[in-house]
Amino acid sequence: MNLSAYIAGIGVLGPGFADWREAAAVLSGAKPYSPAATVLTAPVLLPPTERRRTGRVVKLALAVALEAASRAKIEPAALASVFSSSGGDGHNCHELCQALALADREISPTRFSNSVHNAAAGYWSIATGAKLESNVLCAYDASFCAGLLEAMTQIAVDGESLLLVAYDTEYPEPIHSKRPLPDAFGAALVLTPDRGPHSAAHIEVALGEEHPDTMADPLLEALRVSIPAARCLPLLSRLARAHAGRTVLEYLDASTLAVNVAPCS
Amino acid sequence: MKPLLLESFTATSCIGQGIAPTLESLRARRSGLTRCEFETVDIETHIGEVSGVDAVRLPRELSRFDCRNNRLAELGLGQDGFVEAVERVASRCGRRRMGVFIGTSTAGILQTELAYRNRDRVTGELPASFDYRATHNSFSIADYLRQRLRLEGPAMVVSCACASSAKVFASARRMMEAGIIDAAVVGGVDSLCLTTLYGFHSLQLSSASPCRPFDVARDGISIGEAAAFALLTPPHGQLNGEEVLLLGVGESSDAYHMSAPHPGGDGARRAMQAALRSAGLDAEAIDYINLHGTGTPSNDRAESQAVTSIFGAATPGSSTKGATGHALGAAGALEAVISAITLKSGFMPGGVNTTCVDPTLTARYLSENRASPASHVLSNSFGFGGTNCSLIFGLASRALPGQVSR
Numbered sequence: 001m002n003l004s005a006y007i008a009g010i011g012v013l014g015p016g017f018a019d020w021r022e023a024a025a026v027l028s029g030a031k032p033y034s035p036a037a038t039v040l041t042a043p044v045l046l047p048p049t050e051r052r053r054t055g056r057v058v059k060l061a062l063a064v065a066l067e068a069a070s071r072a073k074i075e076p077a078a079l080a081s082v083f084s085s086s087g088g089d090g091h092n093c094h095e096l097c098q099a100l101a102l103a104d105r106e107i108s109p110t111r112f113s114n115s116v117h118n119a120a121a122g123y124w125s126i127a128t129g130a131k132l133e134s135n136v137l138c139a140y141d142a143s144f145c146a147g148l149l150e151a152m153t154q155i156a157v158d159g160e161s162l163l164l165v166a167y168d169t170e171y172p173e174p175i176h177s178k179r180p181l182p183d184a185f186g187a188a189l190v191l192t193p194d195r196g197p198h199s200a201a202h203i204e205v206a207l208g209e210e211h212p213d214t215m216a217d218p219l220l221e222a223l224r225v226s227i228p229a230a231r232c233l234p235l236l237s238r239l240a241r242a243h244a245g246r247t248v249l250e251y252l253d254a255s256t257l258a259v260n261v262a263p264c265s
Numbered sequence: 266m267k268p269l270l271l272e273s274f275t276a277t278s279c280i281g282q283g284i285a286p287t288l289e290s291l292r293a294r295r296s297g298l299t300r301c302e303f304e305t306v307d308i309e310t311h312i313g314e315v316s317g318v319d320a321v322r323l324p325r326e327l328s329r330f331d332c333r334n335n336r337l338a339e340l341g342l343g344q345d346g347f348v349e350a351v352e353r354v355a356s357r358c359g360r361r362r363m364g365v366f367i368g369t370s371t372a373g374i375l376q377t378e379l380a381y382r383n384r385d386r387v388t389g390e391l392p393a394s395f396d397y398r399a400t401h402n403s404f405s406i407a408d409y410l411r412q413r414l415r416l417e418g419p420a421m422v423v424s425c426a427c428a429s430s431a432k433v434f435a436s437a438r439r440m441m442e443a444g445i446i447d448a449a450v451v452g453g454v455d456s457l458c459l460t461t462l463y464g465f466h467s468l469q470l471s472s473a474s475p476c477r478p479f480d481v482a483r484d485g486i487s488i489g490e491a492a493a494f495a496l497l498t499p500p501h502g503q504l505n506g507e508e509v510l511l512l513g514v515g516e517s518s519d520a521y522h523m524s525a526p527h528p529g530g531d532g533a534r535r536a537m538q539a540a541l542r543s544a545g546l547d548a549e550a551i552d553y554i555n556l557h558g559t560g561t562p563s564n565d566r567a568e569s570q571a572v573t574s575i576f577g578a579a580t581p582g583s584s585t586k587g588a589t590g591h592a593l594g595a596a597g598a599l600e601a602v603i604s605a606i607t608l609k610s611g612f613m614p615g616g617v618n619t620t621c622v623d624p625t626l627t628a629r630y631l632s633e634n635r636a637s638p639a640s641h642v643l644s645n646s647f648g649f650g651g652t653n654c655s656l657i658f659g660l661a662s663r664a665l666p667g668q669v670s671r
Contacts, residue, residue, distance in 0.1 A: 001443045077520075087402065088424075093377075100459045101381040105307075112464030113524040113649055116370065117403055117424030122650025125518040131532065133516035134652060135432060138403035139421040146421040150436060153443040174390050175377070178397040207419065207445060252411075252420060 003152035003206065005191040006199040006264070008161075009072025010239065011064035014038055014185035014230065015223060019067055026220075027233070027240035033219050038184040045127035053110050054123060057089040060186040061120035061167045062127065068163060068188035069128075073198050076128035079190065080154065080162040083121040084137040084147030086228040087179065089114060090171030120167065132160070143168070144187070144232045145251040148259075151191055152205045161192040166229040185227040187236065195264065201239055204260040212250035235259050266438055266543045268510040268664055270500040272448075273350030275341060276493035276602035278589045279313035283344035288606050291614040294634060296588045298475040298487050298618075303457050304375075308466050311475045313489025313590025314457060315340070323409075330409045332373035332400040334456040338409060341454065341492025350496050351414050351450060358447035358498075365420040366437050367407040368430025368453040370594030372422070373400035375458035406454050418446045424594065426648030427557075429453060430493070431597025434656055435514045437497050452494035453598030461488055461593060468524060476560035476591070478584035478616055479569070479630045481623040483560045489590020493598035495605075503670040506662030509605040512641070513544025519651025526564055526647060530571030533557075533645065536653035537575055540643060544657045548575050551657070552639035553613045555600045556628075557647045558584020559591050568645065569626040576628070583631040587618035597646035597654065604642040604658045611638040 010020045016035040017023040025031040040059040042051045045066060054062075061083060069076045087093075092114050099107045116122070118136035125134055135154075139146035144166040151164040167186035171179055192199070213234040215221040224233045231249060238247045242263040249257045274284075279297025281287035290297065298311040321336035342348055355363060380395040399405050407422045419440060423432045430453020437449035465471040465486060472485035500510065517539060519532035526533065541548060554576070557568055565584075572582060585603050592599050607613060615633040622630045640663040647653045662669050 003443060003445075086404070093374075096460055096464075097374075097377055097381040100378050100463060101384075105459070105463050107460075107463050107467050109464075109467040109469075109524075112460070112467055115460065115464065116426040116649045118426055118648070118650040118652055119523070121425070121518075122523050122652070125520040125651060126522065129520045131518050131520045131535065133435070134425075134518045135423060135436065135516075136425045136652075137421045138424055140398060140402055140404040140408065143404075146419070149419055149445070150421070150439075153436075153439040153445060157439045157442045174381075174384060175397065175401075178391060178395060179402075253417075255417070255419075 001156050002204060003156050004204040005152060005155045005193060006195050007189055007201045007203060008074060008192050008196055008198050009068040009190035011067030011188035013060060013064050015183045024240035027237040033217055035219055040184060046123060055089045055092050055114065056169045056184055057167065058120045058123050060169055060184050061165050062124055064186040064188040065124055065163055065165045068190045072190035074190055077130045079130060080132040080160045081121060081130065081134040082147050082151045082162060083165045084143045086138060086140055086143045086168050088117045089119060090169055090175060094172050094175060141228045142252045143228045145249055145257045148205060148257060155191055155193050159193050164189045164191060166232060168227050168229045182226050185230045187229060187232050199264045201264055202262045206258045208256055208258055209254045210248045210256045210258060212248045212256050266513060267442060268500060268512050269438060269497045271509045271605055272354060272496045272498045273347050274495040274602050274605055275345035275347045276491060276599050277315060277341035277344055278491040278592060278599055279315055279489055280588050284606060288610055290588060294617050296475060296617045298590055306459065306462050308462060309473045310471050311487045312457060313487060315490055327409065327412055329396050330399040330405065332376040334373040334406055334454055335409045337456045337490060337492045338406060338454045341494060347494055354448045354496060354498060360415060360417040362418055362447040363416045364418040364437060364440055364446040364449040365407050365411045365416055366423060366433040366449055366451045367410060368423045368433045368594050368597060369403060369406050369455050370424060370426055370429055371455060371458050371460055372403045372405050374460050376400040378459045414450065425652040426650055427593050427596055428646040428648035428652045428654045429594040429597060431646035431654035431656055432516065434511055435516055438514055448498045450494060450496055453595035454492045455592055455594035456490045470561050472560060475618050476587055477618045478558035478560040478587055479565050479622055479626055480619040481621045483562060483565060485561055486559045487590040489592045491592035491595040491599040493595055493602045495601060500665060500668060504661040504665060504668050506660065506669045507609055508661040509608050510659055510661055510664050512659045512664055513540040513657035515539025515543055515655045517653045521651050524649050526567040528567055530567035532651055532653045533568055533571035533647055534574050536655040540655035540657050546641060550641050551580055551643045553607060553642050554580060554582030555604050555642060555644040556582045556584040557645040558586055560586060565626060569628040572628040578627050578629050581613055581629050581631045581635060583614060583616035585614055587616050600644045601656055604644045607639055607642055608658060608660050612636050613639060
């Protein structure tokens with residue numbers, strides 16, 4: 001079975017990238033990359049009470065998911081979803097571990113319910129009314145490719161349109177020293193089985209063992225290797241340039257995912 | 266969906282390490298729940314602790330993975346000839362064509378909780394021995410099993426709270442149907458830790474007594490731990506009629522609340538309906554339902570409404586969490602294995618601890634074992650974030666009679 005789909009919308013947020021438009025300008029070579037701390041804003045999708053409860057990871061995931069769905073002009077509730085993250089909410093995890101190391105071990109019930117790896121997917125579903133299947137994955141540094149493979153098989157087998165969201169945020173100390181993610185990066189793709197009016201490119205994905213692509217710009221390469229979700233940068237670059245051809249992304253160990261891109265225009 | 270064979274399966278929980286003792290406990294209606302004396306935990310609650318986990322040693326070359334969660338995985342892997350079955354399939358289809366998809370909610374977080382008690386007094390650093398990747402990261406459990414079983418295909422952890430290890434069946438099925446792999450090791454491993462014990466306590470969702478699913482006096486969950494695995498392959502050649510197949514998978518989202526179910530069980534209902542559609546079965550074909558049945562007032566009420574809306578009040582169901590406790594991210598796989606045991610052993614396990622079924626819950630609840638065989642079993646798993654997954658298992662004799670040798 002061919003693992004193929006159309007990309008209908010893209011969302012990006014990361015160091016120096018406020019959205020896909022900014023990222024595409026840099027990744028296509030039209031503008032130089034100037035890294036700056038990722039700016040996350042409160043998710044407009046959520047009611048104020050819920051908004052206050054969400055941490056950086058939820059803000060990040062919801063922002064890129066919403067951008068991708070808006071660009072695709074597809075109602076979020078019509079999309080199944082695959083969320084993939086290496087670490088989830090590192091700040092929340094730190095607060096819980098810190099509280100559990102104290103004598104009274106009083107932990108906040110909100111922090112506990114936000115500690116599940118599927119918190120962002122849950123908030124997305126609540127905010128948009130998305131009731132279709134939603135999967136939430138982790139494959140350490142290979143989390144983007146694990147999500148892409150899951151999404152592509154779902155489209156191939158079940159013929160559904162879906163949203164793929166890959167996102168990671170930094171840990172505070174002391175975990176930061178053990179897992180030094182420098183900042184937050186997220187990318188989202190709306191993928192559809194059939195071509196639509198807003199399709200940007202057709203992609204075909206194959207599992208293999210090839211030499212993975214890297215970024216020519218040293219600063220972008222540093223971003224690619226330092227945050228798991230940013231392992232998708234070579235693919236985003238090809239999409240930004242609207243260049244037909246093959247991009248090879250690193251997956252687990254020696255294995256790779258080759259993505260054949262054919263722009264739609 | 267195309268049926269998949271459970272070529273091998275095993276479960277380790279507080280009611281038994283391996284299939285035979287688990288079956289014996291179910292037959293004897295034995296609960297493994299005991300008063301919590303885990304680690305330094307000072308909460309009045311009951312837990313389903315697996316004995317002997319601390320004594321398990323990982324293979325030396327994988328020692329960096331050492332933590333309670335991976336030890337529990339190793340203990341579970343050693344039962345019922347599971348590793349040998351994986352080897353058999355690997356020699357048939359090749360290691361690159363085998364995937365590893367494991368559900369967990371907390372992986373080895375206990376290791377991090379302990380490390381936070383041992384931070385450097387001056388710098389605040391975690392101990393040098395703390396290994397984030399091999400113990401804390403959610404992927405650590407799939408990484409451990411992939412290396413332990415020397416498999417080279419796709420791998421990932423599904424972490425959707427308490428539906429995690431039901432959803433791995435869905436991912437494996439898609440990956441196999443798409444032709445990416447020929448076989449999959451699926452399962453769930455979740456182990457006791459302070460985060461979940463104190464967390465559910467903070468939400469007032471854990472009971473002080475052993476949990477009583479569907480009881481009129483139910484007042485919360487009992488946390489358990491488990492390692493449960495299944496080896497999925499496409500049914501090939503002649504089958505034995507007693508073999509168990511995965512026939513249907515259904516998933517849905519509540520879009521309602523982070524830690525409470527939709528009160529009418531809307532998401533649960535859609536997951537069960539999707540599973541029936543995927544199996545091509547009518548509701549009447551289901552003989553027994555292994556309920557999610559956590560034992561909180563709202564969860565059981567929502568699930569009962571969802572079940573009744575599809576099955577009426579006739580189809581018997583029970584929650585085995587009164588025996589095993591709620592194994593959280595491992596519950597889906599544990600109860601998938603219990604469903605397989607139910608199909609093979611010819612009786613339906615009644616829920617234990619439940620003495621007075623809540624008369625306002627309309628679903629038919631079995632609080633005694635029933636000596637009638639089941640051909641099709643549905644198993645429910647629902648989680649925080651409003652994530653739902655239902656699985657349908659059946660006997661080969663009914664599902665694929667043409668392929669069964671006489």
